[in-house]
Amino acid sequence: MKPIKVSGDSVISGVIKICGYSSILFVTLILLFLLREGLPALWNVPLSSLVSTIWYPIEGYFGLLPLIGGSLLVTISATLIALPFGIGTALYLSEMAPRWMKEVLKPVVEILAGIPSVVLGFIGILVLVPFLRTTFNLPTGLTAFAGAILLALIAIPTIVSISEDALNNVPPAYRQAALALGATRWQTIWGVTLPAAKSGVLTAVMLGIGRALGETMAVMMVTGNAPVMPDKWNSLFLPVRTMTATIASEMGEVANGSPYYQVLFLIGILLFLLSLIINVTASSVSTRQRKRAERILS
Amino acid sequence: MRKLLIGIVGFIIFLLAACTGSSANSSQSGNPGVSATSTSAYIQNAGSDTIVNLALAWAERYQTVKPQVSISVTGGGSGTGLAALINKTTDIANASRQISSQELDAAKKVGLDPQEFVIARDAIAVIVNPNNPVNHLTIEQLSQIYRGEINNWQEVGGEDRPIVRLSRETNSGTHVYFLDAVIRLGNTKDKAIFSRDTLLLPSSEGIISEVRDNPNAIGYDGMGYVTSEVKVVAISGLQTPDQYVLPSVATVNDGTYAISRNLYMYTQNPPTGAIKEYLDWILSPEAQQIVTNLGFVPVKK
Numbered sequence: 256m257k258p259i260k261v262s263g264d265s266v267i268s269g270v271i272k273i274c275g276y277s278s279i280l281f282v283t284l285i286l287l288f289l290l291r292e293g294l295p296a297l298w299n300v301p302l303s304s305l306v307s308t309i310w311y312p313i314e315g316y317f318g319l320l321p322l323i324g325g326s327l328l329v330t331i332s333a334t335l336i337a338l339p340f341g342i343g344t345a346l347y348l349s350e351m352a353p354r355w356m357k358e359v360l361k362p363v364v365e366i367l368a369g370i371p372s373v374v375l376g377f378i379g380i381l382v383l384v385p386f387l388r389t390t391f392n393l394p395t396g397l398t399a400f401a402g403a404i405l406l407a408l409i410a411i412p413t414i415v416s417i418s419e420d421a422l423n424n425v426p427p428a429y430r431q432a433a434l435a436l437g438a439t440r441w442q443t444i445w446g447v448t449l450p451a452a453k454s455g456v457l458t459a460v461m462l463g464i465g466r467a468l469g470e471t472m473a474v475m476m477v478t479g480n481a482p483v484m485p486d487k488w489n490s491l492f493l494p495v496r497t498m499t500a501t502i503a504s505e506m507g508e509v510a511n512g513s514p515y516y517q518v519l520f521l522i523g524i525l526l527f528l529l530s531l532i533i534n535v536t537a538s539s540v541s542t543r544q545r546k547r548a549e550r551i552l553s
Numbered sequence: 554m555r556k557l558l559i560g561i562v563g564f565i566i567f568l569l570a571a572c573t574g575s576s577a578n579s580s581q582s583g584n585p586g587v588s589a590t591s592t593s594a595y596i597q598n599a600g601s602d603t604i605v606n607l608a609l610a611w612a613e614r615y616q617t618v619k620p621q622v623s624i625s626v627t628g629g630g631s632g633t634g635l636a637a638l639i640n641k642t643t644d645i646a647n648a649s650r651q652i653s654s655q656e657l658d659a660a661k662k663v664g665l666d667p668q669e670f671v672i673a674r675d676a677i678a679v680i681v682n683p684n685n686p687v688n689h690l691t692i693e694q695l696s697q698i699y700r701g702e703i704n705n706w707q708e709v710g711g712e713d714r715p716i717v718r719l720s721r722e723t724n725s726g727t728h729v730y731f732l733d734a735v736i737r738l739g740n741t742k743d744k745a746i747f748s749r750d751t752l753l754l755p756s757s758e759g760i761i762s763e764v765r766d767n768p769n770a771i772g773y774d775g776m777g778y779v780t781s782e783v784k785v786v787a788i789s790g791l792q793t794p795d796q797y798v799l800p801s802v803a804t805v806n807d808g809t810y811a812i813s814r815n816l817y818m819y820t821q822n823p824p825t826g827a828i829k830e831y832l833d834w835i836l837s838p839e840a841q842q843i844v845t846n847l848g849f850v851p852v853k854k
Contacts (some may be wrong), residue, residue: 381762493750
């Protein structure tokens with residue numbers, strides 16, 4: 256019996272090890288593939304064309320600025336919407352909700368995370384877009400704002416789950432001490448619990464932003480996809496075209512290896528870099544905070 | 554545990570979505586050539602991307618009509634198809650335009666006698682919201698609207714409302730045809746493009762639903778995709794600016810509707826054998842029904 260057990264154990268640990276390493280391998284391969292397909296765009300397409308503001312690739316206009324601007328506008332607005340809702344929900348769940356409420360609310364938030372974005376997009380087209388047009392008296396409801404609201408819905412579950420975990424990890428002694436000193440519940444939350452969980456909450460927000468930046472389908476359905484440079488004060492209420500939507504809608508018909516194809520991959524590289532920056536920021540914020548906390552506690 | 558489970562379920566849904574998404578994409582864009590098995594005849598069919606879905610649908614249906622004939626369909630554009638015909642690397646070239654005199658000369662030089670067949674027609678309907686009082690536009694007004702030179706419905710006899718322009722994505726054949734025939738009014742030297750604030754919607758449904766809901770919107774799509782929830786605008790041609798015509802099978806077939814074109818197939822020589830049978834079948838009511846299903850206009854028999 257014994258030898259079989261030992262070999263079974265080593266097989267399992269080997270498999271687990273391979274799983275662990277494979278994600279590094281996949282990321283490396285994806286990055287190499289992106290670079291191989293996308294980097295040639297930098298010398299096959301003049302730089303002046305890439306940094307222009309006209310995106311109409313079938314006639315050779317490869318201006319990336321409206322797409323980058325569109326993605327940033329939609330993502331940042333979505334974050335600003337998702338932030339208060341996400342952190343508010345997390346605070347309610349961890350600090351105030353009675354136990355039964357918690358048991359109802361938590362799975363509901365997680366189900367929200369599981370709704371396919373295309374379904375959210377449909378609801379967006381049929382409900383949100385006409386609502387925005389009539390409420391704000393816009394020429395069309397297919398706007399950056401519609402995209403931002405849907406993206407906020409997509410980012411909220413991520414923010415809620417991770418920041419709630421962070422809040423739960425704050426030692427109960429902190430709250431008890433604050434309450435014993437005579438702080439109100441709100442003062443305890445705002446002055447003690449939330450700052451103590453700051454690193455986790457920041458990570459949650461960063462991951463939420465990453466989720467919003469990479470989302471494609473819902474955004475493609477409701478933002479109108481007009482490659483307009485979002486440089487006006489009311490750009491949030493005008494159509495925009497995001498980087499993800501551009502890749503998704505144009506990749507299907509493009510000839511392999513053409514400059515157009517390479518530019519689409521270049522957009523992929525830009526998206527990869529943006530999400531890399533967000534993730535690195537998130538992890539550096541959380542480790543820095545942890546070090547500081549350890550220093551104070553020791 | 555529960556979180557993990559929900560995560561897994563979410564991941565599976567994501568995978569399913571990704572799979573269906575990509576397969577839908579490949580069926581639209583890919584040209585999986587019908588493989589040549591040990592059959593009695595093998596027809597190669599290449600050319601226009603506008604026709605490629607129609608040609609694929611015909612080739613698939615023809616498998617049930619004559620299983621011994623296999624047909625390979627590829628896209629690449631009308632020019633590519635006609636070049637392949639002249640190089641004798643394809644039996645039938647699909648083209649959304651007529652063969653040019655240079656191409657005809659090149660073909661005659663290599664001893665070919667290309668034959669032309671009109672196999673379907675393509676018409677674009679211009680649509681607005683049913684509450685929009687505008688019933689007709691000249692093709693020049695339409696061009697100015699999409700160039701971004703006319704921005705209010707008042708300028709073309711409507712209410713004081715901004716115009717919201719809708720278009721299919723740039724990868725659609727309809728988009729390219731609209732650019733050539735309407736925005737540039739058929740002038741190949743004209744380099745005008747769509748106004749930059751034109752909304753590019755990924756599907757016909759997207760255009761129809763926005764036009765149905767939004768009184769500011771104007772859109773266009775293949776005639777067969779238009780539903781009764783939107784209003785079709787009558788269009789006048791360049792030569793007859795005061796005759797507004799609604800698109801229909803009759804007006805497309807007699808050539809009075811301005812935004813329509815013939816779709817062609819060319820053979821190397823007067824067709825014989827399997828190729829002739831295939832072309833005859835294409836003009837049959839059964840095959841022309843597929844034309845209607847895909848949003849094109851059947852050829853009047």
